[in-house]
Amino acid sequence: MQLFRQLLVAPAAIGLLAPLAVVNSPAAHAADLNINSVSDYTDVANSEEQVTSITQFSDVYPTDWAYQALASLIERYGCVAGYPNGTFGGNRAMTRYEAAALLNACLDRITEVTDELRRLIKEFEKELAIIRGRVDGLEARVGELEATQFSTTTKLSGFTNFVAGATKAKGDNFRFEKGGVGARDDYNRSWGAFTFSYDLRLSLKTSFTGKDLLFTRLRAGNMGRTSTWTGGGVLMNTLNTAAPGGNVLGVDRLYYRFPLGSSFTIQAGPLTRNTEMMGYKPSAYAKGGQTVLDFFGGSLGVPGVWNKETGGGFGAIYSNKSNVSKGDPYWTLAANYVADAGEASDGNPTTGGIMTDNSEANFTSQIAYGNKQWGLALGYRYGQCGARFRTATEYAFSESFGTPCSVATGTFIDGDGEEQDILERSGASSNSFSFNAFWRPEDSGWMPSISAGLGKSYLNGNSTWDDFTSKRGMASWMVGLTWTDVLMKSNALGYAVGQPQFVYDDEDFVADGGYAMELWYKFQVADNISVTPSVYWLSRPLGDFTQNYKGDYKSFGVFGGVIQTVFKF
Numbered sequence: 001m002q003l004f005r006q007l008l009v010a011p012a013a014i015g016l017l018a019p020l021a022v023v024n025s026p027a028a029h030a031a032d033l034n035i036n037s038v039s040d041y042t043d044v045a046n047s048e049e050q051v052t053s054i055t056q057f058s059d060v061y062p063t064d065w066a067y068q069a070l071a072s073l074i075e076r077y078g079c080v081a082g083y084p085n086g087t088f089g090g091n092r093a094m095t096r097y098e099a100a101a102l103l104n105a106c107l108d109r110i111t112e113v114t115d116e117l118r119r120l121i122k123e124f125e126k127e128l129a130i131i132r133g134r135v136d137g138l139e140a141r142v143g144e145l146e147a148t149q150f151s152t153t154t155k156l157s158g159f160t161n162f163v164a165g166a167t168k169a170k171g172d173n174f175r176f177e178k179g180g181v182g183a184r185d186d187y188n189r190s191w192g193a194f195t196f197s198y199d200l201r202l203s204l205k206t207s208f209t210g211k212d213l214l215f216t217r218l219r220a221g222n223m224g225r226t227s228t229w230t231g232g233g234v235l236m237n238t239l240n241t242a243a244p245g246g247n248v249l250g251v252d253r254l255y256y257r258f259p260l261g262s263s264f265t266i267q268a269g270p271l272t273r274n275t276e277m278m279g280y281k282p283s284a285y286a287k288g289g290q291t292v293l294d295f296f297g298g299s300l301g302v303p304g305v306w307n308k309e310t311g312g313g314f315g316a317i318y319s320n321k322s323n324v325s326k327g328d329p330y331w332t333l334a335a336n337y338v339a340d341a342g343e344a345s346d347g348n349p350t351t352g353g354i355m356t357d358n359s360e361a362n363f364t365s366q367i368a369y370g371n372k373q374w375g376l377a378l379g380y381r382y383g384q385c386g387a388r389f390r391t392a393t394e395y396a397f398s399e400s401f402g403t404p405c406s407v408a409t410g411t412f413i414d415g416d417g418e419e420q421d422i423l424e425r426s427g428a429s430s431n432s433f434s435f436n437a438f439w440r441p442e443d444s445g446w447m448p449s450i451s452a453g454l455g456k457s458y459l460n461g462n463s464t465w466d467d468f469t470s471k472r473g474m475a476s477w478m479v480g481l482t483w484t485d486v487l488m489k490s491n492a493l494g495y496a497v498g499q500p501q502f503v504y505d506d507e508d509f510v511a512d513g514g515y516a517m518e519l520w521y522k523f524q525v526a527d528n529i530s531v532t533p534s535v536y537w538l539s540r541p542l543g544d545f546t547q548n549y550k551g552d553y554k555s556f557g558v559f560g561g562v563i564q565t566v567f568k569f
Contacts (some may be wrong), residue, residue, distance in 0.1 A: 051074055051078075051080060051081055051082060052074070052075075052078065053074065053075070054067070054070060054071040054074050054075070056082070056086065057082055057086065057087060057088040058086050058087055059087045059088055059089070059090065060088050060090060064090060066090065070088070070090075073106065077106055077109040077110070078109060079102070079105040079106035079108070079109045080102065080105075080106075081105070151206070153206050153207060153208060154204055154205065154206040155204075155205045155206075156202065156203070156204055157202075157203045157205070157568070157569065158200075158201065158202050158203070158567075158568065158569045159199075159200070159201040159203070159566070159567075159568055160198065160199070160200050160201075160566070160567045160568075161198065161199040161200075161241050161243075161564055161565070161566050161567075162196070162197075162198055162564070162565040162566075163195075163196070163197045163198065163199065163223075163229060163239070163241060163562060163563075163564055164194075164195070164196045164197075164562070164563045164565075165194070165195070165560065165561050165562035165563060166192065166193060166194040166195065166228075166560070166561060167191060167192065167228055167233070167237065167558050167559065167560040167561075168188060168192055168558070168559050168560075169183070169184045169187035169188050169191075169192070169233075169556065169557070169558050169559075170184070170555075170556075170557050170558070170559055171184060171554070171555035171556040171557050172184065172554045172555050172556060173185055174546075174554045174556075183542070183546075183556055184556065187233050187234075187558070190232075190233065191228050191232050191233035191237075195227065195228060195229075197221065197222050197223050197227060197229060197243070198221055198222060198243070199219075199221045199223070199241045199242075199243035200219065200220045200221060200243070200249075201217060201218070201219050202217065202218040202219075203215070203216070203217050203218075204216040204217070204218075209258075211258070211259050212256070212257065212258040212259070213256070213257045213258070214255075214256050214257075215253060215254070215255055215256075215257065215269075216251065216253065216254050217251070217252055217253035217254075218249050218250065218251060218252070219243065219244060219249070219250065219251075219252040219253075220243070220244070220247060220248060220249040220250070221243025221244050221245060221247075222243070222245055222246070222247050223242055223243045223244065223245050224243075224244055224245015224246060225245065226245065227242070227245065228560075229241070229242050229562075230242040230243075230245075233558070234394060234538065234541035234542065234558060235391060235392055235393075235394060235397050235541070236293075236295065236391060236392075236393065236500050236514065236516055236538045236541040236558075237538065237541070237558060237560065238293070238294040238295075238390075238391055239292060239293060239294060239562070240291040240292065240293065240294045240296075240297030240298050241291075241564065242294065251271065252271065252310070253269075253271050253272070253273070253310070254269050254270055254271040254272075255267055255268060255269025255270075255271065255272040256268060256269055260316075262322050262323075263318055263319060263320060263322065263323070264316060264317065264318055265279070265316070265317040265319075266314070266315075266316055266317075267314065267315050267316075267317070267336075268313070268314035268315070269312070269313075269314075270311075270312045270341075270344065270345070271310060271311065271312070271341060272310070272311070272312070272313050272314070272315070272336075272338060273308060273309065273310045273338070274307070274308070274309045274310075274313070274315070274336050274338045274362055274364040274381075275298070275306050275307075275308050275309075275364075277315035277317060277334060277336040277364075278317075278332075278334045278364075278366045278368075278379075279317035279318075279319055279332040279333075279334040279366070279368070280319075280332040280334070280366070280368040280370070280375065280377065281300075282300070282368055282370065282375045282376065282377035282436035282437065282438060283300045283436060283438050283451040283453070283480070284438040284439070284440045284449040284450075284451050284482060285297075285300075285438070285449070285451035285480035285481075285482055285494065285496060286480070286482055286492075286494050287440070287449065287482060287484075288482070288484045288490070288492045288522075289482060289484075289492035289493075289494050289520065289522045289532070290492075290520065290522050290530065290532035290534075290564055290566060292518045292520050292532075292534045292536055292562060292564075293391075293496075293516060293518050293536055294390070294391055295391040295476075295478065295498065295500045295516055296478055296480055296496040296498065296516075296518060299390055299391055300434075300436055300451075300453045300478070301436075301452070301453030301454070301455065301476060301477055301478025301479075301480075301498050302379065302432075302434035302435075302436065302453045302454065302455030302476055302478075303389050303390035303391045303392065303455070303476060303500065303501050304381065304389050304430075304432030304433070304434065304455045304456070304457035304474065304476065304501060305364065305366075305379040305380065305381045305432045305433065305434035305455060306379070306390075306434065307362065307381065307383075307387070307388055307389060307390040307432075308390060309338045309340065309362045309364075309387065309388070310338070310340075310341055311338050311339045311340045311341035311342075311343070311344040312338070312339050312341070312344030312345065312354055313336060313337045313338030313339060313344070313354075313361075314336065314337060315334065315335060315336025315337065315338075316334070316335060316336070317332065317333070317334045318331075318332070318333045318334070319331065319332045319333075327371060327372075328371065329369055329370050329371045329374075329375075330369070330370075330371065331367070331368070331369050332366070332367070332368040332369075333365075333366075333367050333368075334365060334366050334367075335363075335364070335365040336363075336364055336365070337355075337361060337362070337363050338361065338362050338364070339352075339353075339354050339355075339359035339360065339361040339362075340359065340360035340361070340386070340387070342360075343358060343359050343360045343361075344359065357384070358384075359384060360384055360385070360386035360387050361383075361384050361387065362381055362382070362383050362384075362387050363381065363382040363383075364379070364380070364381040364382075365379070365380050365381075366378065366379040366380075370438075373439065373440055373442065374437075374438060374439040374440070375436075375437065375438055376435075376436070376437050377434075377435070377436045377437070378433075378434070378435055379432075379433065379434035379435075379436070380431070380432065380433055380434075381430075381431075381432045382429065382430070382431055382432075383429060383430045383431075383432070384428075384429055385427075385428035385429060385461075387430065389430070389432075389457065389474070389501045390501075391500045391501060392474075392476075392500055392501035392502065393500065393501070393502050393503075393512055393513075393514045393540075393541060393542065393543025393544070394541065394542045394543055394545055395502075395503060395512050395542065395543035395544040395545050396474055396501050396502050396503045396512055396543060427461050428459070428460070428461035429459075429460045429461065430457055430458065430459050430460065431457065431458050431460065432455060432456070432457040432458075433455065433456050433457075434453065434454065434455040434456075435453070435454045435455075436451075436452065436453045436454075437451075437452050438450065438451040438452070440482075444483070444484040444485035446483075448481040448482055448483045449481070449482045449483075449484075450479070450480075450481060451478075451479070451480040451481075451482070452477075452478065452479045452480075453476075453477060453478050453498075454475075454476075454477045455475060455476040455477070455501070456473070456474070456475045456476075457473070457474040457475070457501065458472055458473060458474075459472045459473075459474075460472075473503070473504055474501050474502060474503050474504070475499075475501070475502060475504055476498070476499055476500055476501045476502065477498050477499055478496060478497070478498025478499075479496065479497060479498060480494065480495070480496035480498075481494065481495050481496070482494045486521070488524070489524075490524035491521070491522055491523055491524055492521070492522045493520070493521050493522075494518075494519070494520050494521075494522075495517070495518070495519050495520075496517065496518050497515065497516070497517040498515070498516060498517075499513050499514065499515055499516070500514065500516055502514060502543060503543070503544065512543040512544040513540070513543070514538065514539055514540040514541050514542070514543050515537075515538075515539040515540070516536065516537070516538050516539070516541075517536060517537050517539075518534060518535070518536035518537075519534065519535055519536070520532055520533065520534035520535075521533060521534075528567060528568045528569060529565070529566070529567055529568075530565070530566045531563065531564070531565050531566075532563070532564045532565075532566070533561075533562075533563045534561070534562050534563075534564070535559070535560065535561050535562075536559075536560045536562075537557060537558075537559055537560075538557055538558040538559075538560070539557045540555070540556060540557060541556075541557070541558055542556055
């Protein structure tokens with residue numbers, strides 16, 4: 001306690017006791033002691049008219065070297081008094097009697113504070129014991145985690161989605177060829193069964209500096225090419241959670257991301273995705289919910305640009321977010337190059353490789369402006385022949401992907417005497433543009449968030465490629481609404497409508513247009529478990545193949561119902 005008191009009165013000792021050496025010197029005489037002054041000082045120090053502000057002293061100024069020490073004693077402890085004439089007398093020598101009076105007043109105040117603290121500690125003794133127990137428990141848990149964690153640099157998270165549901169074709173049962181099975185019956189016979197599938201993702205996030213990220217994702221599923229949910233039957237049927245098949249765990253994402261200065265981020269890897277290098281997602285659709293169709297979810301209604309190409313590549317992202325106030329809108333500019341995974345690892349330049357004519361590569365860029373509440377973005381993607389548009393009508397898919405990237409321009413006889421075609425690169429490519437915007441209210445209520453996307457694509461090629469396509473222009477659009485905290489907190493409701501990639505021409509703008517719409521509701525069962533039932537309708541997913549059957553207008557659509565149960569850990 002003596003040491004504690006000495007620390008508290010240190011300012012007084014430094015600022016006021018220095019002159020004692022002069023008082024105690026041989027030159028000091030008993031006559032120098034003014035007992036009346038000491039008595040006056042003591043009376044004022046013990047009176048109720050205590051000095052409460054240093055400004056009450058007429059002879060103390062902010063430029064004085066002990067000004068801060070004196071102010072602290074007055075304002076924090078109230079144990080400093082002056083003389084009856086309103087002065088402090090800071091430049092005059094201090095007697096032992098004056099020092100004793102000052103120290104006694106300060107020690108009395110310190111004793112009062114100490115007694116008050118004792119009373120508070122005793123009053124909240126139970127609460128302090130509870131807090132102490134919680135701290136001890138946290139220390140034990142932290143120690144246990146440190147002892148059992150598999151890595152000090154890597155964090156593991158998991159996502160599992162159980163997908164149960166079925167689809168059914170509706171409309172005319174027309175036949176594409178004489179004697180063939182009707183389109184409706186053929187679909188229901190091949191794709192109409194109720195199925196139960198899963199999508200499992202294990203993400204490993206590793207950081208070596210605290211600012212970089214080595215991202216590895218392991219994925220497994222039992223969907224694959226034979227599943228309805230991966231575009232079986234019609235491409236527009238693809239779900240956003242469509243997983244690979246075979247029940248085999250494999251690496252489907254592997255890249256490294258690191259900052260370059262305060263505004264740039266670089267990402268590169270053998271399994272990176274172009275849409276994950278955009279730096280900004282200009283959509284609020286299904287935020288807080290669970291997406292259903294891939295067209296509305298991962299493709300944002302513009303599959304020409306947001307085609308989710310994955311493979312070997314690299315990208316750069318610029319953002320001035322760190323230079324603006326929190327919550328204010330900011331700029332994001334991104335550009336990346338991704339070659340298809342199958343071609344990126346192919347060492348033969350005539351069939352694959354990086355930066356070759358046969359890479360099936362995508363150059364994607366986006367400029368965006370906004371924050372978490374609203375945003376706008378313009379996107380562009382250049383795709384080599386074979387680079388996918390992702391979700392489209394069957395007619396648009398055949399027009400863009402059914403065209404060959406290499407054509408035969410002649411023949412030659414090989415060493416075995418066999419005739420072989422002379423293949424020439426067709427030079428086919430595509431240019432796609434997109435515009436996305438979103439807005440969401442600050443508070444949940446009857447007003448939903450609104451997300452919209454509009455895309456347009458053009459096919460290009462040389463004269464050799466012209467013979468394989470009849471239409472060059474394609475378009476897509478979507479509008480999505482999301483309500484949060486519906487009926488219960490953390491539950492969400494969503495609805496979206498739009499047209500996946502379709503072919504158009506000047507004479508008949510909607511020659512190939514097929515509509516898609518979905519409705520879903522997410523139940524938050526627990527913190528890490530949610531259940532989302534949903535229904536959707538695909539109007540004329542065959543596109544122009546439906547309308548042009550024998551010149552008659554025919555109807556053909558697919559109705560789907562899906563329940564997704566998501567577990568996160």
